[in-house]
Amino acid sequence: MAHHQVLxxxxxxxxxxxxxxxxxxxxxxxxxxxxxSEKHYYQPIWTLVGAGVFDREVSERDEADFIPEGATWxxxxxxxxxxxxxxxTLAGGDTVTYxxxxxxxxxxxxxxxxxxxxxxxxxxxxxxxxxxSYESVNSTWENIRNFKGGKAIFTQPNTPIKCGGAPQKIMYxxxxxxxxxxxxxxxxxxFASASGGIFGVKKxxxxxxxxxxxxxxxxxxxxNLTAIDAKAxxxxxxxxxxxxxxxMKYDMIHVTPPMSAPDFIKxxxxxxxxGWVEVDKESMQHVRYPNVFSCGDCSNLPTSKTxxxxxxxxxxLVQNLLAYMHxxxxxxxYDGYTSCPLVTGYGKLILAEFDYNKQPKxxxxxxxxxxxxxxxxxxxxxxxxxxxxxxxRGREF
Numbered sequence: 001m002a003h004h005q006v007l008x009x010x011x012x013x014x015x016x017x018x019x020x021x022x023x024x025x026x027x028x029x030x031x032x033x034x035x036x037s038e039k040h041y042y043q044p045i046w047t048l049v050g051a052g053v054f055d056r057e058v059s060e061r062d063e064a065d066f067i068p069e070g071a072t073w074x075x076x077x078x079x080x081x082x083x084x085x086x087x088x089t090l091a092g093g094d095t096v097t098y099x100x101x102x103x104x105x106x107x108x109x110x111x112x113x114x115x116x117x118x119x120x121x122x123x124x125x126x127x128x129x130x131x132x133s134y135e136s137v138n139s140t141w142e143n144i145r146n147f148k149g150g151k152a153i154f155t156q157p158n159t160p161i162k163c164g165g166a167p168q169k170i171m172y173x174x175x176x177x178x179x180x181x182x183x184x185x186x187x188x189x190x191f192a193s194a195s196g197g198i199f200g201v202k203k204x205x206x207x208x209x210x211x212x213x214x215x216x217x218x219x220x221x222x223x224n225l226t227a228i229d230a231k232a233x234x235x236x237x238x239x240x241x242x243x244x245x246x247x248m249k250y251d252m253i254h255v256t257p258p259m260s261a262p263d264f265i266k267x268x269x270x271x272x273x274x275g276w277v278e279v280d281k282e283s284m285q286h287v288r289y290p291n292v293f294s295c296g297d298c299s300n301l302p303t304s305k306t307x308x309x310x311x312x313x314x315x316x317l318v319q320n321l322l323a324y325m326h327x328x329x330x331x332x333x334y335d336g337y338t339s340c341p342l343v344t345g346y347g348k349l350i351l352a353e354f355d356y357n358k359q360p361k362x363x364x365x366x367x368x369x370x371x372x373x374x375x376x377x378x379x380x381x382x383x384x385x386x387x388x389x390x391x392x393r394g395r396e397f
């Protein structure tokens with residue numbers, strides 16, 4: 001039975017950032033990372049891949065290149081947690097014990113919760129596409145560039161999702177492309193979203209509603225996708241306000257699938273009733289097991305699930321973990337900061353930044369509620385470099 005001082009579950013954005021920050025300490029703890037994947041993906045760029053701006057290969061790196069020096073990489077998945085005995089059982093059957101546990105396992109995409117989606121996604125002639133996996137992202141661009149008019153539907157589910165703005169970003173880019181390819185006048189662009197409005201922060205919602213009006217996009221709020229009939233090219237929704245079923249014909253449909261906490265977290269003692277890891281929203285320490293910390297998408301922190309949020313969460317979690325390890329008070333307090341770079345067309349972006357209270361918390365000395373090329377360039381060219389060479393190397397900005 002292997003034992004590690006700090007065991008990190010998950011080798012994605014949060015897990016690697018935390019491991020890198022711990023490894024840079026003057027006296028670093030002994031670290032192990034549990035992660036089954038050989039590849040690491042910068043997923044925020046998939047919006048632009050789906051819109052034909054970049055090839056998907058720019059998003060992919062080898063996981064091995066980002067395991068910090070001195071850390072042990074356990075190439076396996078977690079099957080279950082036993083926090084009472086400070087142990088984790090792996091899918092391969094081994095048990096690993098720890099002094100301190102960091103759970104950063106990301107989010108689970110529940111493709112199979114939408115009947116008809118798995119068998120039609122990315123298949124020629126179905127019109128069904130999604131940016132939410134490396135395997136399917138190219139299908140989005142294929143559908144957009146071959147669209148000859150008709151109904152283009154973009155969905156958002158009634159679950160928490162990674163990057164809450166992503167379902168509408170690809171819609172704005174598609175609409176822009178339809179204009180450039182002279183098919184917009186023969187097209188209906190529909191945003192069928194389970195949410196009650198376009199965005200949760202008043203300032204940015206006002207800007208986005210003006211963009212929707214300008215672009216002539218049809219909004220269907222409180223509409224949750226429940227099934228796809230690819231042969232009939234028909235999508236079924238539930239109207240969450242009335243409970244009635246609503247069918248919509250489509251020529252292309254971009255699906256944002258429902259998401260949830262990974263199953264091995266949902267069924268564990270670490271989970272809140274919601275299924276996410278239950279932590280204090282400021283310290284990121286588990287509410288029942290003090291030697292357990294969690295952040296990122298798998299935690300129940302009440303903020304958007306984005307890489308930008310992890311950029312703020314990871315250093316504070318590390319600060320608190322080290323304090324706890326040395327018997328000191330936990331002073332790092334996360335305020336819920338997150339960021340959503342809202343691409344509104346080719347070369348246009350609104351950079352939404354806000355905190356737990358849905359109040360803007362902006363980084364630049366100008367109104368970020370306006371569309372700007374500079375913010376688009378930051379997303380397309382600046383942030384990927386900060387990610388690969390900054391966050392994942394334990395450099396703070």
